Amino acid sequence: MSSMNIFDISGRAMAAQNIRLNTIASNLANVNALAGSKEEVYKPMLPVFETKTPMGQPLSGISTVDVVDIVRSTAEPEKRYAPGHPLADAEGFVFAPAIDRDQEMIDMIETSRQYQNNIEVLTTAKSLLLKTISVGK
Numbered sequence: 001m002s003s004m005n006i007f008d009i010s011g012r013a014m015a016a017q018n019i020r021l022n023t024i025a026s027n028l029a030n031v032n033a034l035a036g037s038k039e040e041v042y043k044p045m046l047p048v049f050e051t052k053t054p055m056g057q058p059l060s061g062i063s064t065v066d067v068v069d070i071v072r073s074t075a076e077p078e079k080r081y082a083p084g085h086p087l088a089d090a091e092g093f094v095f096a097p098a099i100d101r102d103q104e105m106i107d108m109i110e111t112s113r114q115y116q117n118n119i120e121v122l123t124t125a126k127s128l129l130l131k132t133i134s135v136g137k
Helices: 006-029 101-135
Strands: 045-052 064-072 078-081 093-096
Touching: 006 045, 006 064, 006 101
Parallel strands: none
Antiparallel strands: 045 064, 078 093
């Protein structure tokens, strides 16, 4: 990226937070998804963020963020004894995804606040731009 302005910075940050919110929603939607084996169980998704700065200006104080990958968690699924469950293995166990519902909710609140902060930045930048234009009239 050769240059960035405030609209690029906030827009990219909002797009990254949107992806983060989608992965959280997927994880929460699958929190109770049981499987008959470790291999079949839902694996929580985690976005990988990377700081982006303008080319040739890494110390300019201008940067934003992009999601460069979405990885699956390597945490071990929870093994539950449920012999009557239709998905239970030969030993009577089912597997639940390794999702911490509380942590996902905390991440969701933080993501929402980050998104709202960027909306506020864009609103302020727009207001200042309009005031600057009206000064020249």
